[in-house]
Amino acid sequence: MTQQLITDAQNTWCPGCGNFAIQHAIKDVILRLESEGIPREMIVLVAGIGCHAKMADYLNINSLYTLHGRAVSFATGICMTNPDLHVICCLGDGDTYAEGIAHLLFAAKRNVNMTVLVHNNRVYGLTGGQVTPTSPTGYHGKSNPYESTEISFNPLSLLLSAGCSFVARGYTQRQKELTELIYAGIKHSGFSCIDILQICATFMNKTKEYDEQTYIPDDHDPEDFDAACRLVREYPYTTSGKIALGVVYREKREVFHVGTPYKQQEYSNTELFVRRFIDGRR
Numbered sequence: 001m002t003q004q005l006i007t008d009a010q011n012t013w014c015p016g017c018g019n020f021a022i023q024h025a026i027k028d029v030i031l032r033l034e035s036e037g038i039p040r041e042m043i044v045l046v047a048g049i050g051c052h053a054k055m056a057d058y059l060n061i062n063s064l065y066t067l068h069g070r071a072v073s074f075a076t077g078i079c080m081t082n083p084d085l086h087v088i089c090c091l092g093d094g095d096t097y098a099e100g101i102a103h104l105l106f107a108a109k110r111n112v113n114m115t116v117l118v119h120n121n122r123v124y125g126l127t128g129g130q131v132t133p134t135s136p137t138g139y140h141g142k143s144n145p146y147e148s149t150e151i152s153f154n155p156l157s158l159l160l161s162a163g164c165s166f167v168a169r170g171y172t173q174r175q176k177e178l179t180e181l182i183y184a185g186i187k188h189s190g191f192s193c194i195d196i197l198q199i200c201a202t203f204m205n206k207t208k209e210y211d212e213q214t215y216i217p218d219d220h221d222p223e224d225f226d227a228a229c230r231l232v233r234e235y236p237y238t239t240s241g242k243i244a245l246g247v248v249y250r251e252k253r254e255v256f257h258v259g260t261p262y263k264q265q266e267y268s269n270t271e272l273f274v275r276r277f278i279d280g281r282r
């Protein structure tokens, strides 16, 4: 069963790439869901474009490659068409925090029922290590002739501001905890986003820094929004500092489309759905 989930497609990730840890964490979560009675046919993997996106080839589940930056839009369509599916997005930091940032924030605001895993290696990996919105200040990538002077986005702060109902951070060298986070994200009702500090062995190997700086807070209450805001400010992705892992924030909120004003029942009745649009235009 386990072997069947990893396809026999030729794997072209570099040796030591953190994507392997994410692949195996997802595999373990799928097996756990299956043991709970959720068949893999009810899971859809939506991938962006980049090294991370090869997950669509390497995991044997329903999956699709989309357009760079637009995966969340595709995923939203899937969620709205069949709300019974569990939708997991494997996205890059370039993908999500640059071209796709508007889609990410609006899906968070709307609380669309999907789980977004950001493979945050802090470079455009597939195209050769260029600067992304979360590349550290001072990074000398292939797209800049000198060291970058820009500050990073703090993606967790952005997500909290956008109203994301489940915000978490994982690390590829802590696979057991990462697996638990992915499971919790999928179980969350609404939009869950896990920023995964992913080792890029070729262009951004921050293993030493992350090993030394990551920790799991023992007294953080993920239902306390102010505490979550304070926690994510500890590490603004620009300077070094303590890096908290785990669920930063979670809240129960109405899920987009399943709740009012869009009733699931009406969506499944195409004629009624179209009629509502026509009536609404009069």
Ligand SMILES: Cc1ncc(C[n+]2csc(CCOP(=O)(O)OP(=O)(O)O)c2C)c(N)n1
Pocket (backbone or CB within 6 Å): 048, 049, 050, 051, 052, 053, 067, 068, 069, 091, 092, 093, 094, 095, 096, 119, 121, 123, 124, 125, 126, 127, 132
């Ligand atoms: C609309 C569009 N813009 C740019 C590209 C070129 N492109 C393909 S992959 C990629 C980098 C992906 O980086 P990231 O999303 O961080 O994923 P990683 O490779 O690091 O996993 C870029 C810029 C593209 N294919 N389509």
Ligand code: SF4
Pocket (backbone or CB within 6 Å): 012, 013, 014, 016, 017, 018, 019, 051, 052, 121, 125, 126, 199, 200, 201, 202, 203
């Ligand atoms: S370039 Fe980086 S992210 Fe891409 S496969 Fe190699 S190690 Fe992984």
Ligand SMILES: [Mg+2]
Pocket (backbone or CB within 6 Å): 050, 092, 093, 094, 119, 120, 121, 122, 123, 124, 125, 132
């Ligand atoms: Mg990247």
